[in-house]
Amino acid sequence: xxxxxxxxxxxxxxxxxxxxxxxxxxxxxxxxxxxxxxxxxxxxxxxxxxxxxxxxxxxxxxxxxxxxxxxxxxxxxxxxxxxxxxxxxxxxxxxxxxxxxxxxxxxxxxxxxxxxxxxxxxxxxxxxxxxxxxxxxxxxxxxxxxxxxxxxxxxxxxxxxxxxxxxxxxxxxxxxxxxxxxxxxxxxxxxxxxxxxxxxxxxxxxxxxxxxxxxxxxxxxxxxxxxxxxxxxxxxxxxxxxxx
Amino acid sequence: xxxxxxxxxxxxxxxxxxxxxxxxxxxxxxxxxxxxxxxxxxxxxxxxxxxxxxxxxxxxxxxxxxxxxxxxxxxxxxxxxxxxxxxxxxxxxxxxxxxxxxxxxxxxxxxxxxxxxxxxxxxxxxxxxxxxxxxxxxxxxxxxxxxxxxxxxxxxxxxxxxxxxxxxxxxxxxxxxxxxxxxxxxxxxxxxxxxxxxxxxxxxxxxxxxxxxxxxxxxxxxxxxxxxxxxxxxxxxxxxxxxxxxxxxxxxxxxxxxxxxxxxxxxxxxxxxxxxxxxxxxxxxxxxxxxxxxxxxxxxxxxxxxx
Ligand SMILES: Nc1ncnc2c1ncn2[C@@H]1O[C@H](COP(=O)(O)OP(=O)(O)OP(=O)(O)O)[C@@H](O)[C@H]1O
Ligand SMILES: [Mg+2]
Numbered sequence: 001x002x003x004x005x006x007x008x009x010x011x012x013x014x015x016x017x018x019x020x021x022x023x024x025x026x027x028x029x030x031x032x033x034x035x036x037x038x039x040x041x042x043x044x045x046x047x048x049x050x051x052x053x054x055x056x057x058x059x060x061x062x063x064x065x066x067x068x069x070x071x072x073x074x075x076x077x078x079x080x081x082x083x084x085x086x087x088x089x090x091x092x093x094x095x096x097x098x099x100x101x102x103x104x105x106x107x108x109x110x111x112x113x114x115x116x117x118x119x120x121x122x123x124x125x126x127x128x129x130x131x132x133x134x135x136x137x138x139x140x141x142x143x144x145x146x147x148x149x150x151x152x153x154x155x156x157x158x159x160x161x162x163x164x165x166x167x168x169x170x171x172x173x174x175x176x177x178x179x180x181x182x183x184x185x186x187x188x189x190x191x192x193x194x195x196x197x198x199x200x201x202x203x204x205x206x207x208x209x210x211x212x213x214x215x216x217x218x219x220x221x222x223x224x225x226x227x228x229x230x231x232x233x234x235x236x237x238x239x240x241x242x243x244x
Numbered sequence: 245x246x247x248x249x250x251x252x253x254x255x256x257x258x259x260x261x262x263x264x265x266x267x268x269x270x271x272x273x274x275x276x277x278x279x280x281x282x283x284x285x286x287x288x289x290x291x292x293x294x295x296x297x298x299x300x301x302x303x304x305x306x307x308x309x310x311x312x313x314x315x316x317x318x319x320x321x322x323x324x325x326x327x328x329x330x331x332x333x334x335x336x337x338x339x340x341x342x343x344x345x346x347x348x349x350x351x352x353x354x355x356x357x358x359x360x361x362x363x364x365x366x367x368x369x370x371x372x373x374x375x376x377x378x379x380x381x382x383x384x385x386x387x388x389x390x391x392x393x394x395x396x397x398x399x400x401x402x403x404x405x406x407x408x409x410x411x412x413x414x415x416x417x418x419x420x421x422x423x424x425x426x427x428x429x430x431x432x433x434x435x436x437x438x439x440x441x442x443x444x445x446x447x448x449x450x451x452x453x454x455x456x457x458x459x460x461x462x463x464x465x466x467x468x469x470x471x472x473x474x475x476x477x478x479x480x481x482x483x484x485x486x487x488x489x490x491x492x493x494x495x496x497x498x499x500x501x502x503x504x505x506x507x508x509x510x511x512x513x514x515x516x517x518x519x520x521x522x523x524x525x526x527x528x529x530x531x532x533x534x535x536x537x538x539x540x541x542x543x544x545x546x547x548x549x550x551x
Contacts, residue, residue: 003349003350003352004349004350006349007346007349007350010338010342010345010346010349011335011338011346013337077335077336077337080336081331081332081333081334081335081336082329082330082331082332082333082334083333083334083335084333085299085327085329085333086333086334086335086343086346086347086390087350088297088298088299089297089322089325089327089347089350090322090350090351091319091320091321091322091323091350091351092319093319242299242300242301243294243299243300244294244299244300
């Protein structure tokens with residue numbers, strides 16, 4: 001497994017990944033700073049309101065979208081020139097290949113989250129945000145947002161393995177992220193069954209006036225249930241599939 | 245127990261929908277031989293090879309590789325098998341060296357072999373360039389290197405000389421011929437051209453429309469290339485009939501204005517020609533022709549008319 005992980009990281013197109021991460025961080029940090037200033041009539045400036053401004057687009061749009069993009073990216077070179085045939089010559093359990101990819105995917109998603117937080121902290125310092133840094137919220141939403149994207153990551157990986165075409169896979173990811181504005185309006189016990197809504201439910205602090213209606217116990221139950229289900233489905237799918 | 249076959253399939257069948265693409269084939273690949281797996285386009289070679297590698301499942305039948313049942317021993321078997329299926333597989337954004345390194349990593353092998361294998365396929369110069377900048381022939385050679393680097397006991401190559409120039413083909417041939425001798429490797433080599441195979445293979449299996457229609461030592465196939473004598477004459481049909489009347493084997497070829505006989509012994513030929521001349525047939529020309537292996541192959545696969 002260790003060796004497989006090393007092989008996976010050697011294949012990953014890090015330049016694209018780094019570019020994506022920087023893009024997310026920059027856009028959302030700048031957006032946060034801008035809104036901190038322009039919306040100060042409605043939201044008194046503070047570290048918390050800066051966070052709410054920054055996380056809005058990140059959790060609703062960028063994070064689930066990146067999950068799709070990075071999953072497709074990790075499969076793109078496997079589809080292109082018979083890479084799967086190289087990977088499947090691995091003399092070990094076949095589902096290890098699936099999990100190696102999954103681990104790299106969620107590893108990258110953890111970095112996305114971390115760098116986003118760093119970007120937020122830098123933005124707060126630059127904008128001289130008043131008050132104290134809400135460390136508790138940061139820790140819960142940062143780690144929780146990552147946990148919440150795990151089901152989507154499993155599902156996206158299955159889709160990216162099935163759909164050979166990078167463009168199609170990308171279009172699909174955009175296709176479900178855009179209506180997120182509507183879906184996250186539902187109560188979390190309903191909306192969270194759609195895995196791309198979860199990061200928003202978790203990451204948008206309840207202090208925000210437009211915070212979604214969240215019931216944490218059922219939310220986490222759904223995360224663990226669907227996450228386990230999709231992983232199990234993915235593993236089975238990967239093992240039984242005909243590799244043509 | 246030592247098995248004599250590196251690959252041994254029993255009634256191996258694969259269906260796509262209702263169609264049986266591979267139909268009950270019993271492939272027997274003896275150890276330490278180069279086995280030529282021949283068949284025209286669409287015969288089912290790649291489908292068979294994919295089943296051997298566990299890339300697709302058989303609809304029925306079973307597969308033993310290196311003495312083990314593929315069902316349940318896939319991992320152990322894959323350790324000892326190198327393969328190149330259809331077009332070469334590679335990660336285009338990485339260098340040839342990194343591609344090889346990924347394979348060694350997955351097989352838990354030392355990196356030290358990479359340079360040696362790169363030298364075998366003469367890719368040392370290009371080793372650190374991205375593979376997408378390679379020519380087709382270089383990619384093919386890298387594919388062979390990737391199949392060889394794990395030190396396999398069985399090498400499965402699906403049309404490995406596709407896209408190579410004559411000198412490239414020759415190089416790969418020499419490499420393949422060396423393998424059983426120098427490294428104790430069994431090779432299964434598929435191709436749709438007999439000429440590709442006849443110089444390297446010692447064993448041949450011919451598949452056509454999913455069925456294995458011939459399997460045996462190459463010699464056995466060569467023996468079929470009996471010589472014939474062709475006689476050009478003005479009235480081939482009558483002449484052939486007259487010869488048959490005398491107890492000689494003869495077959496007219498009206499369109500070609502000639503007849504064909506399996507009588508090739510000099511004394512008998514002379515006697516036959518004398519007979520024809522005495523019967524007032526015009527004999528324009530007499531030639532001996534051997535059926536080429538290619539013609540036998542085409543005959544076996546029922547394709548002699550389509551080409
Ligand atoms: N996934 C598939 N679905 C349906 N039919 C298929 C599939 N894969 C292969 N076939 C059919 O199976 C037959 C055999 O294909 P295969 O690729 O094994 O031929 P081949 O002997 O390797 O030919 P070639 O010399 O062209 O490589 C073909 O008629 C092909 O159309
Ligand atoms: Mg083929």
